[in-house]
Amino acid sequence: MAVFAVEVLAHAPALTAERPVTWPKRTKTRLANGLEVVLAESHSIPKFHGELFFRSGNAAAIKRGVDLAEMTAAVVRTGTARRTSRQIEEDLRRMGADLSCGAGADTSAISFSGLSELAEPLLTLVNELARDASFPEPEFERERRQKLEEVKLSRTQPGFLATERLRKVLFGSHPYAQVAPSEAQVNAYQRDDLLGVYHDFYTPENALLVMVGDFDSAATLKSIEKVFGLWTGKKPPTSTGAELPRPKGRHVYVVHVPGAVQAQILIGCHSITRKNRDWVKLGLTNSLFGGAFNSRLVMNIREDKGYTYSPRSSVHPLQQHGYFTISAAVRSDVVAASLTEMFYELNKLRALPVPEQELADARNYLSGIFSMGLATQNGLLSQLATIALNDLPDDYLETYRDKLKSLTPSDVLASARKWFTSPDMQIVVVGDRAQIQEQATLFGETTVYDATGTVI
Amino acid sequence: MNRLHIPIENGTLQNGLKIVIVPDSSAPVVTVGVYYKIGFRLEPRGRSGFAHLFEHMMFQGSANAPKMQHIKLINSSGGLLNGSTHYDVTNYYESVPSNALDRVLWLEADRMRALKVDDENLRNQRDVVKEEVRVNVMNQPYGGFPWLDLPPVAFRNWANAHNFYGDFADLDAADLADVQAFFKTYYVPNNAVLLVLGDVKADEGIAMAKKYFSDIPAGSPPPFADPEEPKQTEERRGHVEEKFGTLPAMAVGYTIPPRRTADWCAMALLDQALHGGRAGRTYRDLVLEKQIAVEVDGGIDDIFGYNGPTQLVTRILHRPEYSAERTLAEFDVVIREVQEKGISEDELEQLKVKWRSDYFSTLEGGRGGMPRYGLMHLLACFTLFDNDPQLVNSILDGFLAVKRAEIQQVAKKYLRPEHRAIVFRTPVKNVKEAA
Numbered sequence: 092m093a094v095f096a097v098e099v100l101a102h103a104p105a106l107t108a109e110r111p112v113t114w115p116k117r118t119k120t121r122l123a124n125g126l127e128v129v130l131a132e133s134h135s136i137p138k139f140h141g142e143l144f145f146r147s148g149n150a151a152a153i154k155r156g157v158d159l160a161e162m163t164a165a166v167v168r169t170g171t172a173r174r175t176s177r178q179i180e181e182d183l184r185r186m187g188a189d190l191s192c193g194a195g196a197d198t199s200a201i202s203f204s205g206l207s208e209l210a211e212p213l214l215t216l217v218n219e220l221a222r223d224a225s226f227p228e229p230e231f232e233r234e235r236r237q238k239l240e241e242v243k244l245s246r247t248q249p250g251f252l253a254t255e256r257l258r259k260v261l262f263g264s265h266p267y268a269q270v271a272p273s274e275a276q277v278n279a280y281q282r283d284d285l286l287g288v289y290h291d292f293y294t295p296e297n298a299l300l301v302m303v304g305d306f307d308s309a310a311t312l313k314s315i316e317k318v319f320g321l322w323t324g325k326k327p328p329t330s331t332g333a334e335l336p337r338p339k340g341r342h343v344y345v346v347h348v349p350g351a352v353q354a355q356i357l358i359g360c361h362s363i364t365r366k367n368r369d370w371v372k373l374g375l376t377n378s379l380f381g382g383a384f385n386s387r388l389v390m391n392i393r394e395d396k397g398y399t400y401s402p403r404s405s406v407h408p409l410q411q412h413g414y415f416t417i418s419a420a421v422r423s424d425v426v427a428a429s430l431t432e433m434f435y436e437l438n439k440l441r442a443l444p445v446p447e448q449e450l451a452d453a454r455n456y457l458s459g460i461f462s463m464g465l466a467t468q469n470g471l472l473s474q475l476a477t478i479a480l481n482d483l484p485d486d487y488l489e490t491y492r493d494k495l496k497s498l499t500p501s502d503v504l505a506s507a508r509k510w511f512t513s514p515d516m517q518i519v520v521v522g523d524r525a526q527i528q529e530q531a532t533l534f535g536e537t538t539v540y541d542a543t544g545t546v547i
Numbered sequence: 548m549n550r551l552h553i554p555i556e557n558g559t560l561q562n563g564l565k566i567v568i569v570p571d572s573s574a575p576v577v578t579v580g581v582y583y584k585i586g587f588r589l590e591p592r593g594r595s596g597f598a599h600l601f602e603h604m605m606f607q608g609s610a611n612a613p614k615m616q617h618i619k620l621i622n623s624s625g626g627l628l629n630g631s632t633h634y635d636v637t638n639y640y641e642s643v644p645s646n647a648l649d650r651v652l653w654l655e656a657d658r659m660r661a662l663k664v665d666d667e668n669l670r671n672q673r674d675v676v677k678e679e680v681r682v683n684v685m686n687q688p689y690g691g692f693p694w695l696d697l698p699p700v701a702f703r704n705w706a707n708a709h710n711f712y713g714d715f716a717d718l719d720a721a722d723l724a725d726v727q728a729f730f731k732t733y734y735v736p737n738n739a740v741l742l743v744l745g746d747v748k749a750d751e752g753i754a755m756a757k758k759y760f761s762d763i764p765a766g767s768p769p770p771f772a773d774p775e776e777p778k779q780t781e782e783r784r785g786h787v788e789e790k791f792g793t794l795p796a797m798a799v800g801y802t803i804p805p806r807r808t809a810d811w812c813a814m815a816l817l818d819q820a821l822h823g824g825r826a827g828r829t830y831r832d833l834v835l836e837k838q839i840a841v842e843v844d845g846g847i848d849d850i851f852g853y854n855g856p857t858q859l860v861t862r863i864l865h866r867p868e869y870s871a872e873r874t875l876a877e878f879d880v881v882i883r884e885v886q887e888k889g890i891s892e893d894e895l896e897q898l899k900v901k902w903r904s905d906y907f908s909t910l911e912g913g914r915g916g917m918p919r920y921g922l923m924h925l926l927a928c929f930t931l932f933d934n935d936p937q938l939v940n941s942i943l944d945g946f947l948a949v950k951r952a953e954i955q956q957v958a959k960k961y962l963r964p965e966h967r968a969i970v971f972r973t974p975v976k977n978v979k980e981a982a
Contacts, residue, residue, distance in 0.1 A: 102611060103620055104649035110575035110746065135573070136907040176835065180826035184897040187904030189824070206904050233838060240794065240841040240866075247688040247791040350790060353681040385615075385622035394615065397674030400682055420682040422674070452623035459625015459644045466574045466918035467911055 112462045114488050118308040125296035129475050130308045133468045139304020140468045142202040147292040148194045150266035155284050157272040160194035163288040167192045169230035172223040186213050197410040207305045214318045221293050231282050238277050246542045249521045252346045253357035256519045261414050263336035294324025299479050303472040341535035345528050346521040354426045354522035360512045362406050362413035365481045371494045376506040379453045380404050387436045398425045427530035440507040444500035458492045551940045556749040562765040563737025567926050567936045568752035569744040577745035578919045579651045580640040582927035585733035587711040588634045589772050596713010599632040600676050601729050607668040609658035635854040642917035645746035656759040662730045680712050688791040692972050693798030700785035701800050701968035706774045707856050735766030740930045744919045774855035782964040789974045796972040800858035801962050812945040813953040819898045822846040832881050840865040851925050854932045882962050889955035
């Protein structure tokens with residue numbers, strides 16, 4: 092039996108009346124220089140969290156170099172016109188602060204947290220990093236060497252190898268296909284490339300500052316105006332990437348890791364962004380399928396069959412496109428069995444409406460964890476950033492649960508049929524080919540790669 | 548600013564179950580935890596990995612909630628749940644909308660009262676645990692390094708030195724009788740604390756705890772293996788092969804002073820001086836300045852959450868062009884500098900501000916999206932180890948009172964070869980340059 096259909100026990104206490112969620116008050120504004128600001132108070136601890144986003148990341152920098160926005164971000168913290176690398180690190184410690192700089196496909200960001208009593212000095216440092224980073228040559232060279240080691244290390248991680256291959260398959264010549272540079276590409280980075288990215292991306296017109304914490308919003312806004320007000324800079328031009336490949340039929344991609352003692356399965360297809368009107372529907376459909384512990388996928392291949400510890404399905408919403416994945420690290424001798432069950436559950440969700448009770452449980456689950464996610468400074472920050480970066484409506488928090496509540500079994504059925512394109516799902520398996528290839532080949536024409544991405 | 552005033556109500560039921568309630572109605576969410584004072588340090592000999600395997604079994608069914616009910620009831624209430632096994636405690640916890648509090652307490656009481664599992668559940672979870680070990684350790688570069696590699700080298704007492712995730716032969720040998728015996732011995736109310744944090748009033752929380760838990764009979768006080776270590780007299784070294792990664796690595800662990808002593812507080816700030824991110828001396832010297840290492844991190848893991856011998860650990864991945872001995876010598880330079888010169892008043896001030904700030908973050912820290920997990924964890928450990936959850940409000944004082952001279956003294960006293968163990972993790976291969 093693949094799915095446990097267990098009725099809720101008669102003697103388990105019923106839920107009592109729901110207490111209302113108090114949605115956090117937000118202050119949203121734009122400074123004269125274009126910097127967008129979102130603030131929310133949260134007084135759980137005498138600290139605050141902030142993130143300064145730039146709406147351009149590795150995809151926007153792809154023509155200048157793979158992962159170049161990430162490399163730029165890494166060097167940003169290593170020196171400004173007024174502080175050396177060592178001073179920056181010591182000043183952060185003096186403020187009780189943590190700070191990191193990074194870039195994803197669509198954004199670059201400086202994220203920070205610190206003690207409320209020392210907020211203004213920390214904002215001053217963040218402003219300096221955003222405006223006056225000096226990219227010292229020796230620091231750049233050191234970060235390059237670090238990056239080379241990081242690139243080598245990631246090629247020994249099954250999860251990375253699986254994601255890298257699937258992104259190439261799904262995104263082809265679109266920038267989203269590139270999740271990491273080769274060593275040669277890292278060696279080719281020039282300091283001027285980084286300066287170019289910094290100059291173009293790190294501007295107030297391209298920026299969003301989100302802060303959540305133990306502060307008074309009006310006073311914090313004054314601080315922000317004082318610190319960031321004189322910064323200037325235009326929004327960089329945007330471009331959309333190439334057309335995506337449309338793979339028809341299942342194809343298998345084996346990444347051979349000699350000596351692997353397990354198989355990392357990652358299967359996926361194209362999906363949608365958060366702006367798509369089907370977003371909430373698909374979120375619910377995914378939750379039922381494999382997005383929660385109590386989901387069909389987890390119940391089947393973990394709790395019933397014991398094939399894996401960590402099965403999960405996810406929708407990954409990037410700005411221009413999204414993709415859907417099902418992942419599990421399974422025992423090498425059950426690759427075929429696991430794929431069979433994955434497709435069985437997908438097809439079942441596409442074929443039959445979900446029972447009302449199962450749907451109600453899933454709606455409750457998503458509704459509960461949604462409001463729970465707002466109970467920490469970090470959680471709230473991440474929600475507010477998501478809303479702002481995706482230009483979602485201002486009442487997104489307040490209306491999400493109602494949208495969820497209105498969904499029916501036929502919505503889920505339609506969503507599964509439309510977005511879980513089982514017949515065209517692409518299959519990546521990372522492991523020792525001697526143990527997995529014969530099983531994987533049962534699911535489609537197979538290409539085998541080594542960890543460097545070369546067909547073997 | 549330093550003094551915290553978290554309102555904590557605590558008490559003990561007649562069966563010995565300790566109760567801690569922290570009311571906070573700022574969001575209609577409640578986090579519940581049950582901590583049992585048993586971890587992998589004290590699992591039976593010949594049953595390495597059993598405490599963790601047992602933790603999985605606690606989700607496999609209890610008298611009135613068969614397999615899957617526990618998970619289903621929590622998820623469908625809009626909540627999250629998990630459990631984790633530590634050195635000296637094992638926890639089970641849920642965050643739910645506060646209208647599900649009754650239900651959660653009923654479920655936790657049900658599995659404290661009677662576990663109901665069969666051979667099929669055990670086989671299933673043994674398989675799941677093996678895949679967990681493979682995905683986290685055996686199939687990852689530097690998997691288990693150094694948390695599984697260091698204890699067998701550093702310690703002589705089996706309690707501290709064995710493989711906590713479990714040898715597969717030991718996992719295979721575990722049977723239902725072991726499960727029931729372990730449950731009967733350690734999972735008794737008088738060996739546990741129940742914590743409720745969030746949207747509940749103190750008196751309501753205590754009344755609910757009584758309602759669901761007070762009829763669970765107390766057990767005999769569980770026997771605890773003595774985790775004491777024989778005195779170490781010289782440096783210990785061990786070697787482990789690295790199957791996937793290409794950088795040589797080492798971990799250096801120093802056994803630290805007993806918890807809640809003045810030396811322990813000084814050691815915690817010394818840890819901050821050595822490992823506090825990019826400003827920490829080990830990272831600054833070895834990665835940023837000398838550029839011998841690619842990664843350096845470490846520290847005292849979960850400083851409030853253990854109750855036996857533990858170590859201050861530095862984990863180093865270094866460039867192959869530097870030998871292990873050379874790298875270690877450079878690490879020793881960092882240690883010697885603190886021992887000989889101590890730290891400046893300015894550095895100490897930085898360390899204290901950062902320590903205080905990190906402590907607040909620990910309290911708020913969620914785990915898998917569960918609010919107040921960190922506060923719950925500290926309250927549980929202070930209750931089970933010190934019988935004093937109120938320490939959460941006062942323990943910062945000891946760290947903020949540390950003086951410069953004390954940091955230098957603990958560096959000299961504890962960071963010595965006869966207090967340390969080193970594990971070298973050496974790659975067996977080299978990966979080709981990527982195209």
